[in-house]
Structure formats: structure tokens, C-alpha cells
Amino acid sequence: MTTAREDRFVENEKLFRTANEGLRERVEGIVEPDQSIPFLCECIDETCIARIDLTPPRSTELCAPMTSGS
Numbered sequence: 692m693t694t695a696r697e698d699r700f701v702e703n704e705k706l707f708r709t710a711n712e713g714l715r716e717r718v719e720g721i722v723e724p725d726q727s728i729p730f731l732c733e734c735i736d737e738t739c740i741a742r743i744d745l746t747p748p749r750s751t752e753l754c755a756p757m758t759s760g761s
């Protein structure tokens with residue numbers, strides 16, 4: 692069961708993910724390996740519009756401490 696709020700969050704997350712993946716694909720062949728890219732934040736705060744500068748290889752590691760595994 693999902694509430695409308697959760698639904699919206701899922702939609703939001705999908706949008707962010709799609710945007711970020713598209714962004715990464717677009718920049719992957721263009722940027723230098725150590726050049727940072729302004730990805731959209733994917734944390735659970737739905738009002739968060741943060742942008743995180745990341746280099747392509749680290750693009751899954753965003754500001755949210757979702758799975759800080761290593």
C-alpha cells in the first residue's frame with residue numbers, strides 16, 4: 692500500500708534518477724576523468740534541490756547516507 696505522498700516520492704526519485712543517469716551518459720564521453728559534474732541530489736528530502744558535484748566514477752555516492760557501506 693502506498694500513500695499519495697509516497698507515490699509522489701517514488702515519482703520524484705525516478706525523475707531524479709533518470710535525470711542523473713541521462714546526465715551521466717551525456718557527460719561521460721565529454722568530461723575529464725577528474726572533472727566534477729553537478730548531479731541532482733537523490734536524498735529522501737522531497738524538498739531538497741541540492742546539487743552535488745561529483746566525478747563520474749563516484750556518481751552513486753550522493754549526500755544522503757543511504758548505504759554508507761565499504
Ligand SMILES: [Zn+2]
Pocket residue numbers: 732733734735736739740741754755
Ligand atoms: Zn539532498
